[in-house]
Amino acid sequence: MNSNHIVENLKREIENFTAETKIEKVGKVLQIFDGIAKVSGLSEIKSSEMVIFPSGVTGVALNLEDDSVGVIILDDFSKIKEGDEVASTGKILEVPVSNEILGRVVNAIGKPIDGKGAIKTEKSYPIEKVAPGVVTRLSVSEPVATGIKVIDAIIPVGRGQRELIIGDRQTGKTALAIDSILNQKGQKMICVYVSIGQKDSKLRKIQTRLEEGGAMEYTVIVSAGASEAAAMSYIAPYTGVSIAEYFMDQGKDVLIIYDDLSKHAVAYREISLLLRRPPGREAYPGDVFYLHSRLLERACRRNEKYGGGSITAMPIIETQAGDISAYIPTNVISITDGQIFLETDLFYKGIRPAVNVGSSVSRVGSSAQIKAMKKVAGTLKLDLAQFRELEAFSQFGSDLDEATKRTLERGKRAVEVLKQLQYSPIKTENQVVTLYALTKGLMDDVSVEKIKEFEQGLTEYAERNAKVFYKQIVEKKMWDDKGEEELKKVIEDFKKNFS
Amino acid sequence: MTAISNNNIAEAIYLAAKDSKEEVQFFKKVIHFLVRKRLLSKSKEILLHLNKIINDVEGRIMVKVSSQRKLNENSKKEIIQVLSRRYGGKNIILEEKLDEKLLGGYKIEANWEVIDLTIKNKLGKLQEYLTRAS
Numbered sequence: 001m002n003s004n005h006i007v008e009n010l011k012r013e014i015e016n017f018t019a020e021t022k023i024e025k026v027g028k029v030l031q032i033f034d035g036i037a038k039v040s041g042l043s044e045i046k047s048s049e050m051v052i053f054p055s056g057v058t059g060v061a062l063n064l065e066d067d068s069v070g071v072i073i074l075d076d077f078s079k080i081k082e083g084d085e086v087a088s089t090g091k092i093l094e095v096p097v098s099n100e101i102l103g104r105v106v107n108a109i110g111k112p113i114d115g116k117g118a119i120k121t122e123k124s125y126p127i128e129k130v131a132p133g134v135v136t137r138l139s140v141s142e143p144v145a146t147g148i149k150v151i152d153a154i155i156p157v158g159r160g161q162r163e164l165i166i167g168d169r170q171t172g173k174t175a176l177a178i179d180s181i182l183n184q185k186g187q188k189m190i191c192v193y194v195s196i197g198q199k200d201s202k203l204r205k206i207q208t209r210l211e212e213g214g215a216m217e218y219t220v221i222v223s224a225g226a227s228e229a230a231a232m233s234y235i236a237p238y239t240g241v242s243i244a245e246y247f248m249d250q251g252k253d254v255l256i257i258y259d260d261l262s263k264h265a266v267a268y269r270e271i272s273l274l275l276r277r278p279p280g281r282e283a284y285p286g287d288v289f290y291l292h293s294r295l296l297e298r299a300c301r302r303n304e305k306y307g308g309g310s311i312t313a314m315p316i317i318e319t320q321a322g323d324i325s326a327y328i329p330t331n332v333i334s335i336t337d338g339q340i341f342l343e344t345d346l347f348y349k350g351i352r353p354a355v356n357v358g359s360s361v362s363r364v365g366s367s368a369q370i371k372a373m374k375k376v377a378g379t380l381k382l383d384l385a386q387f388r389e390l391e392a393f394s395q396f397g398s399d400l401d402e403a404t405k406r407t408l409e410r411g412k413r414a415v416e417v418l419k420q421l422q423y424s425p426i427k428t429e430n431q432v433v434t435l436y437a438l439t440k441g442l443m444d445d446v447s448v449e450k451i452k453e454f455e456q457g458l459t460e461y462a463e464r465n466a467k468v469f470y471k472q473i474v475e476k477k478m479w480d481d482k483g484e485e486e487l488k489k490v491i492e493d494f495k496k497n498f499s
Numbered sequence: 500m501t502a503i504s505n506n507n508i509a510e511a512i513y514l515a516a517k518d519s520k521e522e523v524q525f526f527k528k529v530i531h532f533l534v535r536k537r538l539l540s541k542s543k544e545i546l547l548h549l550n551k552i553i554n555d556v557e558g559r560i561m562v563k564v565s566s567q568r569k570l571n572e573n574s575k576k577e578i579i580q581v582l583s584r585r586y587g588g589k590n591i592i593l594e595e596k597l598d599e600k601l602l603g604g605y606k607i608e609a610n611w612e613v614i615d616l617t618i619k620n621k622l623g624k625l626q627e628y629l630t631r632a633s
Contacts, residue, residue, distance in 0.1 A: 010629070013628075013629060014625070014629075017625055017628050017629075019621045019624050019625065021614065021615065021616055023612050023613070023614050024612065024613045024614075024615070025611060025612055025613075026608075026611055026612065026613045027611060030544070040544070040547075041611035042611070043611060065502075065504070066502075066504035066506055066507070067504045067505050067506040067544075067548065085613070087613070
């Protein structure tokens with residue numbers, strides 16, 4: 001493009017431009033501190049309305065008082081001075097959305113921060129929206145394949161479900177979420193990863209991991225970093241879910257991960273205290289439950305009449321010393337449709353993912369499992385529970401009867417099978433094969449140390465040789481007698497050659 | 500407990516002032532009250548509200564007009580006419596301010612409303628239009 005061309009283009013654009021003059025409602029900055037501005041005037045402003053400061057910085061009106069308005073500032077507030085003019089916009093805060101946002105990293109107000117240039121946007125979505133009503137919804141019946149055996153088999157997650165990942169620091173919460181995103185390749189799922197108050201180095205690591213796994217093609221990262229103002233952390237999840245809604249409105253399925261909502265609650269607490277709202281339990285404001293419930297209620301599965309599509313939410317909560325009875329964990333547990341509980345003890349025992357199967361539940365998930373998975377995983381949870389009970393008990397006695405020994409041996413193998421390396425999601429078909437071999441007792445004569453090796457060899461061998469079985473699982477989601485015969489034979493064949 | 504706003508205090512001062520006869524004595528009392536209640540730091544804002552209350556009662560509207568050059572009489576008349584139509588025939592009092600940075604045109608501020616007809620504002624909007632993402 002030469003300079004003449006640029007000038008021509010500019011001229012054409014300027015000709016199209018018409019400056020509209022409107023009467024603007026304005027106020028004046030009375031006070032400015034810690035990302036909060038007290039503004040006088042703005043008498044007709046609505047709650048959550050967007051305001052604009054002279055330097056182009058946006059803010060959101062949160063506290064409407066008798067003679068002033070408390071505004072949170074969504075950018076660098078050092079440019080704003082006392083006495084500055086603040087214009088109201090009459091609009092709720094919006095984020096620009098388009099299909100081009102896929103593969104990008106944006107901040108809490110939807111601006112790209114990955115250095116890949118501007119994002120062409122078609123429209124804007126308000127960040128606060130009432131969740132879809134009951135007539136538009138459909139019950140959860142389709143699975144989200146996370147590729148993590150313990151989740152897909154025991155705590156299944158369905159499309160439109162809200163499943164909490166909860167655990168102490170360093171127990172693999174984010175790893176679980178990232179693995180789930182990595183496994184969505186080819187599953188017709190859009191993923192939104194909302195990073196709240198995380199270190200930029202961690203975010204960079206996640207982005208690189210997703211790029212390497214080819215997952216950024218269908219993923220958007222919304223980030224409010226640790227160095228940004230609390231206001232950004234506060235709105236980031238709402239921005240994330242608005243982007244998710246844009247894709248859901250096109251009838252697509254979306255998986256959204258909020259990493260993590262404890263930091264979100266802390267950011268909201270900071271804002272509320274600065275706005276002088278009365279503190280309640282643990283100094284959180286009274287509406288901290290509503291803060292999360294209105295966010296998670298936007299996850300849903302819509303029926304065909306209303307365009308289909310779904311938003312599956314996986315919020316993450318970090319507990320302190322395993323205390324799930326603290327304020328925010330109990331709130332979010334009660335809002336979500338189940339939780340995946342990760343434990344430090346299990347993590348250091350080498351059971352990774354460190355999922356505590358006993359404390360984890362999925363309240364709607366079992367109806368979202370494919371039939372084949374339901375069949376093989378049906379007794380697994382019970383087997384594991386019995387194993388845990390007997391394991392503690394058997395430490396005291398040496399003489400055990402045959403049945404107990406059998407349960408213990410099976411349990412050890414089950415624990416071993418459910419272990420899985422990070423960043424290595426497993427296809428549903430392979431999971432079914434492994435769990436079939438386990439629950440039918442076909443692994444009982446393999447030593448515990450060799451289970452991992454056996455599992456890997458078996459799935460590779462079965463994928464090549466049990467074609468009918470695999471085809472049935474992919475197409476019909478269940479095997480028939482012919483498929484089962486074939487698989488049994490394949491497993492036996494494999495065992496003969498396995499030493 | 501509902502907090503007492505600056506506006507409430509201004510209203511109270513206005514109502515009390517209406518009934519009082521001894522002006523000097525009254526304002527001494529007001530200052531005492533502000534000191535006692537530790538509201539002296541807010542006196543500027545209270546005064547602003549008081550001003551607004553008095554203007555409202557007396558049907559006056561203070562209008563700030565900023566322009567690059569001094570306004571001529573015709574423009575002033577026109578502004579007063581338009582504003583008195585908008586605010587229901589109230590007495591419009593113009594306060595003029597010169598500002599080189601506006602480049603041209605003028606900006607009218609009244610009743611927490613702004614009508615910005617300056618070149619600076621138009622250029623700002625043009626910049627926004629040309630640098631938009633799409």
